[in-house]
Amino acid sequence: MAFTVTYNGNGSDGGSVPVDPKSYNAGNMVNVLPVLEGSLTKTGAVFAYWNTQFDGNGAIYGWPQVAPLSMPAANVVLYAQWFVTTGLTNGGATTHYRFFYDSTLQAKGIEPRRIEALIQKPEVGIPKVEVDYAIMAEWFTDVTPSLPSRRVFVTRLTGGANNNGDIRLKPRSNNPDELRSLLVSEVTESFMHGQGKGWGFLPGPGADNENSCGEALSLFLTQQFELLQRITGPYTDFTANGWLNSSLPASDPNSTRKVTNPDKSVTDFGSRFDYVNSTLPYPGNGPGTGCSILFIYYLFHRLSFTIEEIIAAAPGFTNGNLNATAPLQGVYRNLTGDGGNPFPFFKFLLDEAFPPNLTASIPGANPDDPWPLRGWLHNRPSNAPGPAVPVAAGTNPTSWYTTSDNVEHIAYVGDDQKIHELYYFIGGSGGWLYNRPSNAPGPVVPVAAGTNPTSWYTTSDNVEHIAYVGDDQKIHELYYFIR
Secondary structure: OOEOEEEEOOOOOEEOOOOOOOOEOOOOEEOOOOOOOOOEEEOOEEEEEEEOOOOOOOOEEOOOOOOOEEOOOOOEEEEEEEEEOOOOHHHHEOOOOEEEEEOHHHHOOOOOHHHHHHHOOOOOOOOHHHHHHHHHHHHOOOOOOOOOOOEEEEOOOOOEEEEOOOEEEEOOOOOHHHHHHHHHHHHHHHHHHHHOOOOOOOOOOOOOOOHHHHHHHHHHHHHHHHHHOOOOOOOOOOOHHHHHHHHOOOOOOOOOOEEEOOOOOEEEOOOOOOOOOOOOOOOOOHHHHHHHHHHHHHHHHHOOOOHHHHHHOOOOEEOOEEOOOOHHHHHHHHHHOOOOOOHHHHHHHHHHHOOOOOOOOOOOOOOOOOOOOOOOOOOOHHHOOOOOOOEOOOOOOEEEEEOOOOEEEEEEEEOOOOEEEEEEEOOOOOOOEEEOHHHOOOOOOOEOOOOOOEEEEEOOOOEEEEEEEEOOOOEEEEEEEOO
16 A cells, blocks of 8 residues: 655745655655755744654654655655744844744743843843854954854754754753853854864865864864853763774774764774874764864863964965865964974873773863873883983983973983983974984093983073083083074
């Protein structure tokens, strides 16, 4: 027996509903017909989606994904659902937005009260959403966001937000602050698109979206917004542990390395793979976003760059080509002036704090932000590239710090009775490096057995000094003018 699908305008007063002339057997998959902008209208409303019940309490079809309908053993009627502005101040319009809500939310007593809390002018005379917009505009200095329609639709769905020119919010709670956070998460992406310097939205097939780096920046900014505005939430997804736990074997139930897709294919994200020098398109970039947000917090908390500096450091494009290996690599280079690869040292710090063979769980109120890393950590400067000369028995190293180049130094007597140095550019990408001051021009006088060098730094002439007792029982000095 064959069955039909009929479309009902459910209060429409303009245009026409789609017509499906086909008949279907039970179990057939039916492609739900779309409604093009303006083809079905209702005064004061915007088409939202189809529903199997007129009051919106059935199954939703047509958005957010055009999913097929599995035909039951009965005729189906799909009823239009509408976004409305009923009861909203100024018809839901503010300086930068036009708000609508799913009409079923009014029947539930949720709207328009929730949106009104955001768009009514308080004593300061500015709606909350416009205060929030001003914060984002300050972060993205002199950037005009890509908000072609200004329309914000508050849906009855749950689970985040979408931005495809129109913004659709899917809150999990009735708290107006959640709408604010979801809106910030999407509008910051519109600012990235408007900036056009590589925070996501990269050219190429499948890449014209916020990408893992852009999604991470959006989450980071939303988290910082919630802190700034004292929104208790949190209303963002946390992704950092998803990258950390990609190092676990696939057999471990906590492993995030492999994901089975809806089409049964498997995506292997790799074991703590380098998503600083690469990106993944969104959606489905879990560990890519996790690695990216960890690196953004590394720039923010460990290297102490501001939000504005991090955003502005996007590498940009020349002739359509990104001016960097990947956006985050370019951001790091532009912030620090270091053209090296920052990922190995960044990963080393996290591997030390969260061993790859153990399930990771970042403690604290923000599971995306492990910085500063808690507790003492271990490092091994002696692993610096170069000859691994052991420390002479019975001797102790000396150390100093040079402010002009932000470098840590350790000098020691090797078992060859020469002075060796290990040094590290703080915030740099190369880890500990090796030098041999005893190779300075002049007579190479060995260090007296059992004696220790001393060191100091003079700021007036920007010079490092190492002094030691030679085996001739005289004082010798090695010094270096920092350029």
